Amino acid sequence: MRAVAVADDRSLQLVEVSEPDLKPDEVRIAVSYCGICGSDLHMREMPAIPAGIVLGHEFTGVITETGRAVTGWKAGDRVAANPFDPCGQCETCAAGYPELCPTNTERGIGLGPYYGAYAETVVAPQASLFRLPDGVSDEHGAIAEPLAVGLHGVNLAQADPSEPCVVLGGGPIGIMTALGLRAKGFEKVIVVEPTEVRRETLRKIGFAVSDVEEQADKVRDVLGGPPRVAFDCTGHPVGIGTAISMVAPAGRVVIVGVPSHPSTVHAAEIAVKEVQIRGSLAYTSADWKQALDSLADGRIPAADLITTIAPLEDAEKWFGELTSGTTRQIKVLLKP
Secondary structure (H helix, E strand, O other), rough: OEEEEEOOOOOOOEOOOOOOOOOOOOOEEEEEEEEHHHHHHHHOOOOOOOOOOOOOEEEEEEEEEEEEOOOOOOOOOHHHHHHOOOOOOOOOHHHHHHHHHHOHHHHHHOOOOOOOEOOOOOEEEHHHHEOOOOOOOOOHHHHHHHHHHHHHHHHHOOOOOOOEEEEEEEHHHHHHHHHHHHHOOOOOOOEEOOHHHHHHHHHOOEEEEEEEOOHHHHHHHHOOOOOOOEEOOOOOOHHHHHHHHHOOOOOOOEOOOOOOOOOOHHHHEEEEEHOEEOOOOOOOOHHHHHHHHHOOOOOOHHHHHHEEEEHHHHHHHHHHHHHHOOOOOOOOEEOO
């Protein structure tokens, strides 16, 4: 089958690879669409990702084959899949946090040694599958995974919809977090984003925005005071400090975007304001279900979020566009 693999020079090349055999509890899926995730952009450059790996984990498709132990699924079913594969046996899984299982990425789809969905077909365990609702197209279903990331952060905040919120960072995950807030009934939401291109996009889908220079005054003006909850979706070391200084006393900060470098924060400010800080990684099955329900009932403007659909062989071109720093893209989907 055709697939896009990481080459020795870290470029993405269209190659022919053999389809793996199915394990008894796995299904084979003909990939309909696969989104380019910010994690893919970073992983492509990581030495830990060896040449030959096929990335891609934001996908939808149609089951074409089932393993002998698979039940409840059949050829022709339209699905999305959680790319993580928790072991279900470690202390973390037993405690109810499968999204934090230490072997998730070792066996995850497109996250390490298991090949991903930048390919014509992909293999997934039946436990990872989600049925696409009838009202959700294969195309729109491809944003369920990043939407689940945003919803997970929103759910971890344990906020009431009446509480004012600020989202720091207007990239794809920041947008999904803001949309997750709106889908759950939050009305007082503003997004802080340094680039005008992204602010323009956010305005088009109905959000109040601020640039970094005016954020202190603009956030308070829009929300009627300091935010009770701040979602750091920047992926930048300064994001957490900005969020801590911005929230009201006894406010909450949820770190949704993971910085690649250490951050420096003033612990005294955390203590004096009694700020609660919560990390957020990936999602749970409940977050996935909320994402698909939100897409199905029209609360998410999926058509406005998918800005380009490109053939698989153009992966290298669109990776370059998304790392250019000037892109107007929100979500690029690759179609085999």
